[in-house]
Amino acid sequence: MERESKNKEMKRKGGLGRGIEALFEDEPQIEETEEEIKELDLGDMRPNPYQPRKSFDDKTLKELSDSIKENGVFQPIIVRKSVNGYEIIAGERRFRASKLAKKTTIPAIVREFTESQMMEVAVLENLQREDLTPLEEAQAYEMLQKNLGLTQEEVSKRMGKSRPYIANYLRLLTLPSKTKHLLQHGDLSMGQARTLLGLKNKDKIDEVAKQVVKEGMPVRKVEALVASLNAKKPHKKMTKKSAFIRESEHQLSDKLGSKVNISESKKGNGRLSIGFSSVDELNRILDILGVDLDE
Known part of the structure; x- marks a missing residue:
C-alpha cells in the first residue's frame, strides 16, 4: 500500500x-x-x-x-x-x-x-520498491547502457551496485525466449536461471528449464544437473550414406579383401579408408592396387 x-x-x-x-x-x-x-x-x-x-x-x-x-x-x-x-x-x-x-x-x-x-x-x-522481476531489472540496466552510453562499471556506480551484480543480471538477457518467459512469470528463480546459463549446449536450455520447473528443483540440484549434462560427450550424428557410396564400399572390400570405409561431406569432398592388420596385409593391398614402392 x-x-x-x-x-x-x-x-x-x-x-x-x-x-x-x-x-x-x-x-x-x-x-x-x-x-x-x-x-x-x-x-x-x-x-x-x-x-x-x-x-x-x-x-x-x-x-x-x-x-x-x-x-x-x-x-x-x-x-x-x-x-x-x-x-x-x-x-x-x-x-x-x-x-x-x-x-x-x-x-x-x-x-x-x-x-x-x-x-x-x-x-x-x-529498484527501491524491490518489485521488479529479475528480467525487468536486467532490461533496465541494459536500457541505461544503450541509451546513455554507459559501461557496466558506470551503471554500477550510478545504481549503487557492484559491477559483478550488474553483469550477472545482464547475462539473463542471453537466455532463450521460453526460459525468459518462465523467469518473468516467477516459475524460474534468478538462481536457477543463472545456473542454466552454464550449460555448454545452449540449445538445451529451454528443455532443461522446463524440467527444472516441472520437478521443482532447488538451485543445488540444478547445478548438479548442469554439471552432469556438460560432462556428457555429444553424440556424433551419423550421416546416411547414399546407395552409390554403399555399393562402392562393397565392391572395393571384395576386390581388396579388406574393410573399406568411404565418408563424404556436404561440400562434396570425402575420404576413403582401407583397413589392414599387418604389414604383410598392407603389401598385399598395395600389390592389388599396382603400387610398387621399389620403383
Whole structure:
C-alpha cells in the first residue's frame, strides 16, 4: 500500500529521497523551494516511456484503487510537461489505481527533467520498491547502457551496485525466449536461471528449464544437473550414406579383401579408408592396387 500522509496541505517541499537525488549530484544545485501540487487530468498523462516494470500486480493495484476511492491520493505523483500533456516520472501505480477507481484527476507535482534523468529515476524508483522481476531489472540496466552510453562499471556506480551484480543480471538477457518467459512469470528463480546459463549446449536450455520447473528443483540440484549434462560427450550424428557410396564400399572390400570405409561431406569432398592388420596385409593391398614402392 502507498505510504499515507496526514498532511493535507496543497504545498510541500520537493524531493524524491536521497537515493534518487544522488543521481543528480553533478547537476547545478538550486535552493530548495516549495512546489505547487496541482490536480491534473488523468487523460492528459502517459506513463514514463522508460518504465522498466512491464507488469503490475492486479491484486495490490485493486487494493490501492479501493483505498483511493475511500480516501483519495495522499502522495502526489511526479510528472514533466510534454508536447501533449504530461509524462509520469514517478507514481505510475497511483496513476493506474486512480483510473481503476474511476477518478478523473490526480494530485501531481510538475518538474523539469531531462531524458536521462527520467530514465534513471524510473529505474531507481522501482529498484527501491524491490518489485521488479529479475528480467525487468536486467532490461533496465541494459536500457541505461544503450541509451546513455554507459559501461557496466558506470551503471554500477550510478545504481549503487557492484559491477559483478550488474553483469550477472545482464547475462539473463542471453537466455532463450521460453526460459525468459518462465523467469518473468516467477516459475524460474534468478538462481536457477543463472545456473542454466552454464550449460555448454545452449540449445538445451529451454528443455532443461522446463524440467527444472516441472520437478521443482532447488538451485543445488540444478547445478548438479548442469554439471552432469556438460560432462556428457555429444553424440556424433551419423550421416546416411547414399546407395552409390554403399555399393562402392562393397565392391572395393571384395576386390581388396579388406574393410573399406568411404565418408563424404556436404561440400562434396570425402575420404576413403582401407583397413589392414599387418604389414604383410598392407603389401598385399598395395600389390592389388599396382603400387610398387621399389620403383
